Amino acid sequence: MDTQALKDSWHLVSRSGDQVPLYFYSVLFLMNPDVRDMFPVSMARQRDKLVAALGKVISNVDRIEEVVPVLQQLGRDHRKFAVTATHYPAVGQALLATLEHFLGDRWTPQLAHDWTQAYNLVAQVMVEAANDASKTSPPWWEAEIVSHDMRTLGIAVIRARLNYQYPFRPGQSASISYAMRPRIWRFYSFANAPRQDNTIDLHVRMVDGGVLSSALVMGARRGDMLRVGAAVGERLTLPPDVQGDLLMIAGGTGLAPLKALVEQIAYEGPTRRVDLVVGARNSRELYDYEALAKMAAEHPWLNVVPVVSHDPFYRGTRGYAVDVALQGWRGQHVYVCGSEEMAQATVGRLLDAGVPTEQIHFDEFTSDKGRES
Ligand code: HEM
Structure with missing residues (x-):
């Protein structure tokens, strides 16, 4: 299989932008009207997730070993859309028709063969994982x-x-x-x-x-x-090898998973000092402060620091959560969660300040691409 040809051809096709998912979904729904109901009522093109993922995943099939766990997760998770093994050929067919349409003369039998093989490989991993998961857990x-x-x-x-x-x-x-x-x-x-x-x-x-x-x-x-759907994501969990005190930096509703970690430590131990810096633009957005203050009163190892960035009248600590957090960094692992912008800026500042990459655990919310924070 010529994987470079897969990448190059996808690169060419994706130059046609929004026209690509438009064509793909037209073919898919025309040939398989029954699958229309699986998709949201409004298929605003800028919200397309499936076609972008198909191109990216399949044209990187040479790295399939690396992405198998992600594909398995995706396959298991696709059960929530009521996708079964029988739907995969329809999506594969629509994908091939789309490639053929946009590549014109460059669509050769060899390329068609390679795309088919690559799609089947990815689909197989997803279908097998979905079948395995069906034995032990519901689709949602x-x-x-x-x-x-x-x-x-x-x-x-x-x-x-x-x-x-x-x-x-x-x-x-x-x-x-x-x-x-x-x-x-x-x-x-x-x-x-x-x-x-x-x-x-x-x-x-x-x-x-x-x-x-x-x-x-x-x-x-x-x-x-x-x-x-089934729980996913490892980036913000607390593995056994993360020992010692923790510094947590939350932006807005990015507080949620960090609060879950604090509860975990409270229930399971071992207790360790946790400094939780909660950033918000104004004091109204410190929406969970009362609950956090109560937790801090119950657990002497927990220190909650609210920080407000855009309210000149706020009486408490003003500034960016990361700056306040860095004042208290003494070599702890750091957990960060917030908007995409906040997470990126915070991680950048932490790295600049010398916090080792392997001690930074972060996740971000990208509100326009399937994740609403
Ligand atoms: C190689 C095969 C496939 C890949 C790589 C793939 C990948 C993806 C990804 C990454 C998403 C976005 C994730 C999410 O919203 O949770 C997605 C969404 C979706 N996929 Fe798939 N998918 C594949 C096959 C299929 C098949 C066979 C169907 C059945 C018709 C399907 C139906 C859907 C639906 C209904 C959505 C939600 C779309 C939306 O909310 O706009 N997928 N797919």
Whole structure:
């Protein structure tokens, strides 16, 4: 298989921008009208995720060994869209038709052969992982909202009870969909460690143009139902080899997974000093401060430092969370979570200040690409 030819051809095709998913979905839905219902009602082109992923993943098939765990995760997670093995040939066919259309004369039998092989390889990994997962876990869990607490304009803390046992680790997230906005899935982190009563807490901020986040913040009520995909993500979990004190830096609702880690330490130990620096633009956005202050009062090892960046009248510490955090860095591992912009800027500052890369654990919310913070 000529993997360079796959990359080059995808590069050429992607130059046609939004026309590519438009063509792909037209072919897919025309040839397989039954799959239309799996996709969101509005298929705004800029929101396309599938076609971009297909091109990227398949044209990098020479690195498949590296991405197998991600593909397995993707395959397992695709069960939430009601995707089964029988749908893969349809997507493969639409992909090939799209490539042929945009490549014109450059579409050769050899290239068609290589794309087919590469697609089948990726599809096989996803299908096998989905089949394995079906033996032990459902495609999604149902969760009933038991409380909806609007903390400030545009931020709600939602507690939901899952219908049966849901395995996850503090620091992980899951894709969530809401009955009032069917088929739209977005990732949210859990703001708690696993509980016996099977409830989870979500910190939801309404993002611009975010159909799901707006509905969850403004429209969701007690008794409404959510769907929750399997828990994913390792970047913000606390592995056994991360020993000693911790420094945590939260931006906005990026607090959620860090709060979950604090709960984990409180429940499981070993106790260690945790400095949690919570950054917000103004004091209203310190939406969970009361709960954090209560936790700090209960646990002497926890130090919570609220920091506000854009409010000249704020009486507490003003500035950027990372600057305040760095004043207290004494070699600890650092956990960072916030918007994409905040996470990138914070990690950059930490590296500049000499914090070793392997001691920085971070994740980011990219609100326009499938993750609403
Ligand atoms: C090699 C095969 C495939 C790859 C690499 C792939 C990759 C992806 C990725 C990365 C996403 C975004 C992740 C997310 O929103 O959770 C996605 C979304 C999706 N995929 Fe796939 N996928 C594949 C096959 C399929 C098949 C066979 C179907 C069935 C028709 C399918 C249906 C969907 C749907 C319905 C979405 C959500 C789209 C949206 O919300 O706009 N995928 N896919």
